[in-house]
Amino acid sequence: MKKIRLGIVGCGIAARELHFPALKELTDKFEIVAVTSRTREHAEDFAKLVSETLGSTPQVFNSYEELLLSKQVDAVDLTLPIELNVPFIKQAVEHDLHVICEKPISTDVKSGKELVEFSLQTNKVIYIAENYRHAFKYNKIRELLHEGAIGQPIFVDWHLWIGMDKENKYVKTTWRQIPKHIGGFLSDGGVHHIAALRVMLGDIEWVSGQVKRITDYLGDVDFLSTLFEFKTGVVGNYTVSYAVKGEKYFEIVGTEGKIRLTPNSIVLSGKVNEEIPLIQENTFKKEFEDFYEVLTTEKPNxxxxxxxxxxxxxxxxxxxxxxxxxxxxxxxxxxx
Amino acid sequence: MKKIRLGIVGCGIAARELHFPALKELTDKFEIVAVTSRTREHAEDFAKLVSETLGSTPQVFNSYEELLLSKQVDAVDLTLPIELNVPFIKQAVEHDLHVICEKPISTDVKSGKELVEFSLQTNKVIYIAENYRHAFKYNKIRELLHEGAIGQPIFVDWHLWIGMDKENKYVKTTWRQIPKHIGGFLSDGGVHHIAALRVMLGDIEWVSGQVKRITDYLGDVDFLSTLFEFKTGVVGNYTVSYAVKGEKYFEIVGTEGKIRLTPNSIVLSGKVNEEIPLIQENTFKKEFEDFYEVLTTEKPNxxxxxxxxxxxxxxxxxxxxxxxxxxxxxxxxxxx
Known part of the structure; x- marks a missing residue:
């Protein structure tokens, strides 16, 4: 089986804590051969981590440009400040490389749309990594809905009280403190939730929302509440605060029952009464596996x-x- | 103490099951001396109920007009199909009588507004009976919020899955099956909830909503979900279905805690951790007591x-x- 030679670009939290733990389980599919980061020290630390964990040392490059020109990689894995996603993706493709890039696609719709258009002009794979699309729980709920487990779905409500304090590692990231991406944490963290809602219930037709800024240390507005409607006619509320901490709440109500999501299970009530335990899984590993299949088989992205x-x-x-x-x-x- | 001589107009569910049980506890304040209903039989049954319970028999009138002209009453208590509220209230005032009328004020804003304008031209009391405004729980929550029990309130969510079946006594009412009031049950039942929200959190500035019709036997749309904002900046979601039955959900989230309402208690968590049991009370009795005070003292309406x-x-x-x-x-x- 062909191994994909991967260059890691950006060695922050996502690279170290989200992507690397997945990649180290996929050494039959990916080989981390190159690394670069804005701060050379971070890149060297990351190379050391790879070396200590996997026994092979990736080459550290002083710049992204040098890495791209090295001819040593088949694909790059981008975990960057959001505003760099689009230019860095384009640059990789222009150097004839495939790309996997951590969500969100970009800072705003205009630049994201340009990337979508760009992606249609190339045969290189541009893969935006959204691990929630791979999660068992959301895919299982979609399946349950399709099976009619709660009759006709009518309404979904999701509240998230994430409550990040000043010492939170994400909050301390400079580019998150002065965000160039719309709505700061609202979009940065939030695309996960909308991806999950779309896995379960399909595309969203329209939204009405209101934002608030509750704290001064989260870089932008930090509270959002919305009313929206899926193309199927299902109505939803999605409310999130990155300032206030509390219990999450998720439910889908249908004509014949209800689905609740708890930290450990999917709970069905009404027509079907069942508790489905959530499985232990690494959704980042799943997304790299999918990326690999897209690169090496006919599987569409x-x-x-x-x-x-x-x-x-x-x-x-x-x-x-x-x-x-x-x-x-x-x-x-x-x-x- | 002066007793108010009351004429009961309309002898349906509200008169029998909501107003009379309150009035029978207030015989020191009100005397039911007259009764009329579209169907004479209903009026006679009601008179019999009064007679058997209180020992004095009210006079049964063939028509509202006759009751108004009888000079036997100081005030009328209207529990009518909603479309009759405004004309019947006006007629009572034109006959120099005070009025207490079961909510909602009218079928739509235009006619309701005309009544508000009319009410400013008379010194007769026009009292729209909204028992939720008198309820301990909502007034207690307002107090807790003012005391800062959850810090600055940010968000309120209220879901109600009322789920009325075809055999429900309200559903079987003809004027509810072919409603002339906007949104059928949505407004008929819903004004209670908005009254409660306004008791707790003040006036609402704007709303965005979406309705659905889930069943065919509820006369009109029967599901509503909304996003709205109070004048204070608190944001809310209110979702209600008269078709789907399920557990209610109510919470107010603040910067320092949360208030939940359960069937038996107000539950505070966060800054204050306390469970306040709900009290047994008859909110209809409270509203008649308030009406009495407005009629007999300087208390404003x-x-x-x-x-x-x-x-x-x-x-x-x-x-x-x-x-x-x-x-x-x-x-x-x-x-x-």
Missing amino acids: ILGNPAEALKDLAFFEAAIKSKGEKVEIERLIKEA | ILGNPAEALKDLAFFEAAIKSKGEKVEIERLIKEA
Whole structure:
């Protein structure tokens, strides 16, 4: 089996804590051969981590440009400040390399849309890594809904009280403190939730939202509440605060029952009464496996498709701009 | 103490099951001396109920007109199909009588607004009976919020899955099956919830909503989900279905804690951790006591004020017309 020679670009939290733990389980598929980071020290630390864990030492490059020109990699894995995603992806493709890039696709819909258009002009794979699309729980819920486990779904409600304090490692990231991406944490963290909602219930037609800024240390607005409608007619509320900490709440209500998501299980009640335990899984590993299949087989790039990532981001741009007005997602993308 | 001589107009569910049980506890304040109903038999049954319970038999009138002309009553208590509220209230006042009338104020904002304007031209009391404004739990929560029990309130969410079946006594009422009031059960039942929200959190600035019709036997749309904002900046979601039955969910989230309402208690968590048991109370009795005080003392008509009832109704007209667009409540009233 052909191994993909991978260059890691950006050695921050996502590279160290999310991607590397997945990649180290996939040494039959990926070989980390090159590393670069804005700070050379970070790149060297990362190379050392790879070396100590896997026994082979990737080459440290002083710059992204040098890595791209090295001819040593087949693909790059980008975990960067969001504003660098689009230019770095384009640069990789222009150097004839495939790309996997951590979500969100970009800072805003306009630049994200440009990338989607760019992706249609190349035969290189541009894979936006959204691990929530690979998660068992959301895919299982989609399946349950399709089986009619709660009758006709009517309504979904998701509250998340994430409550990050000043010492949170993400909060301390400079590029998150002065975000160039729309809505700061709202879009950065939020695309996961919208990806999950879309896995379960399909595309969203429109959203009406209102934002608030509750704390001064989260870089931007940090609270959002929305009303929205899926193309199927299912109505939803999604409310999130990165300032206030508390219990999450997730439920889908249908004509014949209800699905709740708890930290450990999917709970069905009504027509079907069942508790389905959540499985232990590494969704990052799943996304790299999918990326590998897209690179090495005829499998189309569905789960990492930039157009899908753009829809997740567009929800936030729509909701943040809304101030209570209805914003149609497709129209927002079209007119961006 | 002066007793108010009361004429009961309309002898349906509300008169028998909501108002009479309250009035029979208030024989020192009210004397039911007259009764009329569209169906004479219902009026006679009601008179019999009064007679058997209280020992004095009210006079049964063939028509509202006759009752108004009888000079035997000081005030009328109207529990009618909603479309009769405004004309019947006006007629009572024109006959120099005070009125207490079961919510909602009217079928729509336009006619409700006319009644509010009419109420300002008379010194007769027009009291719209909204028992939720008198409930301990909502007033207690308002107090807790004012005391800062959860810090700065940010968000309120209220889901109600009322789930009425075809055999429900309200569903079987003809005027509810072919409703002339906006949104059928949505406004009929819903004004209670908005009254409660306004007791707790003040006036609502705007709403964005979406409605659905899930069943065919509830006369009109039967599901509503909304995003809205109070004048204070608190954001809310209110979702209700009269078709789907399920557990209610109510919470207010603040910067330093949360208030949940359970069937038996108010549960505070965060800054304050306390469970406050709900008290046994008859909120209809409280509203009649308040009506009595307004009639017999200098107490202003605040809790039964038609202008307040109009705001509750306006929320629904706004939310139903919205289809995702932002509708400002005051503007809707102004332009009606």
